Amino acid sequence: MPSVATLVFWFIVLLTVGSSVLVVTARNILHAAFSLCLTFLGVAGLYIFLHADFVAAVQLIVYVGGILVLIMFAVMFSSNVVEDTAAGGRTTRLGTIAGGITALLVFAAIVQLTFKLRAPLEAANQFGGEAYVPTASVVAGQTGLGHLLMGPYLLPFEFVSVLLLAALIGAVVIVRKELT
């Protein structure tokens, strides 16, 4: 009998995989956006199972709270959701076939590589199998992340802040109405 944690894990895996398939197969682009919300939630759950609580929180705040809202805004601004996307959301049969073949090839390659590397991966498992300790390790983990961000990764951190400013200004410039 598997433990509760294992059952929850497989539920989250099913949620993530199923909703991501729905994202790419839904005819209505708005349904795809809602499925994408479930995918992001599932990925956040996987992060929690990987003991990355801070990353899970950031995933929820940035993806579900930010990017998904932006995507829904764009969908509702840029198309007549009901009629337009049913015809324009999906492509021709050729695009579907080409995309399906490419995706299957990529997935087959990933699966083959994963199982070819199975022995070293299981060896790696031996290092990370310690049990989950809620309070102490979580706090320690976030402290470690802060030390890393302010220490070895300070330069990329600053670069990212400049990049965010550039993206902000760029987006404003791109969508601005021309003053004539």
Next chain:
Amino acid sequence: MPPAIMDGPDALVNYLLVAGVLFACGIFAMISRRNAVGILMGVELILNAAGINFVAFSRFGHTKLNGQHLDGQIFTLFIIVLAAAEAVVALALVLSVFQTHKTIALDEVDEMKQ
């Protein structure tokens, strides 16, 4: 010892396979969608797959830093920030294209001016 695929949350292979599914779905969306927002969703799926891989390897990997392995989590944080910046600019472009062409089906947007 049962095979690693049955180990649930304690097996690296499971996370890699989920990330593989997300990556393949993203590839499929990028190739088959006409809608620009749909393509952007595919890109987001691919970035999520990369993030899962980074965090999984940082949890199960060999190298430890200060008793923990957190470099992969840092990389995933950067991926999330870059995805946000990319989404902002891409959606601004989508709205701009919609203003000039009245559509965002990418195979109908084949000229640079209106």
